[in-house]
Amino acid sequence: MPDYKATLNLPKTDFPMKASLAQNEPLSLKRWSEIDVYGKLRAAREGKPRWVFHDGPPYANGSIHIGHMMNKSLKDIVVRSRSMEGLDCPYVPGWDCHGLPIEHKVMTEMVESGKAKKLDEITPDQRRMAVRRECAKYAEKFIKLQAGQMQRLLTIGDYANPYRTMAPEYEAAALEVFARLIEEGLVYRDKKPVHWSVANRTALAEAELEYEDRVDLSVYVDFEAESREAVERAFGVELDATPSFMIWTTTPWTLPANLAIAVNERYRYSLVRVDGAETIMASDLVAKVTGAAKVEKVEVLAETDGAKLVGLRYRHPFVDRTNPVVHAEYVTLEDGTGLVHTAPGHGTEDYRTGLKEGLAIYCPVREDGTYDDSVPEWLRGKDIWSANAKIVEYLRESGHLFFDHKFSHSYPHDWRSKTPVIFRATEQWFVGVDRPAKRDGATLRHAAVEAVERNVDFVPSWGRNRLRGMLESRPDWCISRQRAWGLPIPSFARPDGSVFMTPASVRAVAAAFAARGSDAWFLETPAQLLAGYDASKDPQAPKDLDVAALTKLYDIFDVWFEAGSSWNAVLRARNLGFPAELYLEGSDQHRGWFQLSLLPSLGAMGVPPFKRILTHGFMVDKNGRKMSKSVGNTIEVEDLMKDVGADVARWWVSSLAYEDDIKVDMDYFRVAGESYRKVRNTIRFLLSNLADFAPRTVEEKGDAVELSSIPPTSIDAWALAETAKLERAVRDAYAALDFRSAHLAIYDFCNDTMSAIYCAATKDRLYCDRKDAPRRRATQTVMFTIVDALSRLLAPLMPHTADEAFRSLWRSDGCCVHLETYRKLDELGIRCDERWGAVLQARSAGFAAMEVAKRDGLENPLDAEVTLPDPNGELRPFLADLPDLLGVSRVVLDPAATASSVRDLRAEPRCERSWKRDGTVRARSDGGLLSDRDALAIGV
């Protein structure tokens, strides 16, 4: 028997089954960088419609983590898919460089290396500069590291010119935003209690706080009433001794700053005799309080309304003054006594009460957490934390302490130093959210809520509610910090103690910073910094301004102000387009970058900096727990790249329902690897059947047939139509930022449409037809078109593999899929018979019949003839492809049949080349048993 294997057109390709991504992806990176894909793409899209994505700056500290991997991958999928659409999509990655985390780290290192000691010997300016130089080096180092890691994720962008918040031109652009806000009357300086980190001697933003459980001493303290008669009148009783008001606090150290007691007018209060002393507390809390203190004898003498208590006065237990009882709505009956210790210098609500009641914003605590000289002598200079016990002791001895106990509650901590923070009133710079802008009288809060309501799209949609809620309740933005590593707020003090800063002076300093960087603030005199400032041309300049007499103030900006100005420093400064189409970050950025970009942009420009916001959830481990290094459930990006590679990691990212929290586990990447291989193998099979196929190009005709010549009833037309459908679906999904749908559609297409149906059905003709048989060339033409389209659709998801397939398809190392656009097959007018649905149903029915036949001993489908019922002749036009669709030798269509059936053909001869028993098999001139088709193919 002749051996026919050599006469077949068996698959052949240089596209390997094994991807070896860890080895090959870096080679792709190198190739792309050599041909400057990003630059080429920019040039190729010049003049096309702009679509600007704006990157939120990660912090230049440490290695990127798995969350960055997802975030940057999603961003890259957006940019690449928009670009593939033919749009002009510049992408400038950026880094947040200033701020406490770096300064903290650098300081720690300096202390450890002994360098910090030398700082004491130099001037404050020199000291700040020494720290800043170290910080800048530190930031630079990590930008370099992270840039490499991000590129390893196969993200495309202008990595040659990223933005850095510490770059001079960036700093100047941020100051310009600040100048605009001043012009609009939105910036003010005021004393206000702010979260204060004693450890770092700086005010902290909400975003810099973490709440952790902490055990504090909680005390119930009696404040003696000033007038016994007044209390008697309030309660309508007569007393032998002066009663007290009982307050509760977990921060005894704030008692020296106590300036009022707050009650709620709506509650009932009782005058109680406890262990022989009279005191006042909320009626509903008498049992709870006395019970907690294990008091034996409790006697309620009288009751009255809270409103009657308002206006009474009491003596401070250890400071020589009397203070009022006031009303406050926030007083509740959940904890304490219903009488709230109020210190306007030490709490937000206390502060508000203080403003309302005309109390002083008194704060006797210095920035290092010790008392100043306005407190009683025994507390002066003492550290507040140690003062807690001291004060309690004092109260105990003076008889003011009713009861004390340990109390566990969650308490704000400085997120870096992990130390508890305090509320402390200090002079700070604020951006007011309730101040009318000069431009239109609208407040930032109003404008922001309006914008969120009307002018911004949210993915997922509930982001809108979330951001709106935050904006509605947010306080004024404290933008000043008392640190060295940051952008100085360019304000000066005049000899009379007043502060000098106008839009024009800010711009003058901005110009100095643009030229010499913000280091200039520490290296130059006010006169040098203001060299470009002319007071005579500044209508807002104070009279008799003497620049030479100014001294610099040393507050720096909250880093969020800098990051929140990126729309100006990057999008506008580089003429990329403003506002951005999309900001895409983790859901924590509702309170961070989203909100703090929105406010400056609205303040300065009157419009939001983004048209759409996409948020994704956070990575958790497979049990739903937060990932953290201390728990040890993290996955290192570097390991991931080595293990599965960027394409598989990105393929996994694209499969996620990113709006929720995302469970991550190494196993999931392995699963993604499996489905990646399915896609890869499908492409490989398609490519391997194109080894002898020269495509039609502009230059040459090649072996391709006209797509329009493919009959609508052929399986090729069906495959092509399915591809067009896929392309439409994937493009739509990308546009809707629904990457998951794109992923699933592509996977199903490869797994089902191609691998299970089309490839399986066309194997026979590809292998056994004559090389240049029209039927074979038609299939090859379609397969070529499919790989061409598919690699473009895959390019945003798996940049390396897509390009590998594309180059293999075109057999050229000079081409690159990332410079292409989608094929847009739906515009080609491909015709496909609408009865294909019925054909596929018949196929399933045929398989079912085959299963039955298998039970009766039939094993190889090629030994079978399947009869399909075809009552209305609907299947007739597809008869030619039906045997291949079922993988059997013959199909009979029977208008009279009601069910599919199978006939065993093993009694008939089998073609020695194609192994089919199609009824034409007979002995040929070469001595072999061949079917007509095979005989024709080898010319015997």
Place this chain on the structure above:
RNA sequence: GCGCGAGUAGCUCAGCUGGCUAGAGCACACCCCUGAUAAGGGUGAGGUCGAAGGUUCGAGUCCUUUCUCGCGCACCA
């Protein structure tokens, strides 16, 4: 405490405005192929849709209550 989201086969998820015996992929089991071969094809078994009530002719889908998980916010004087 308030708000948001989620709880559907072992795993990852679909199930829009309520309507035929609740779907997909993976994994699993069985079978086939050995000319995509550390590949490919076919078939199948898996779920009382977190729980309890209710509305309805009919609910995974609406309402109420409740449990679990996650997130955010606030409070913690």
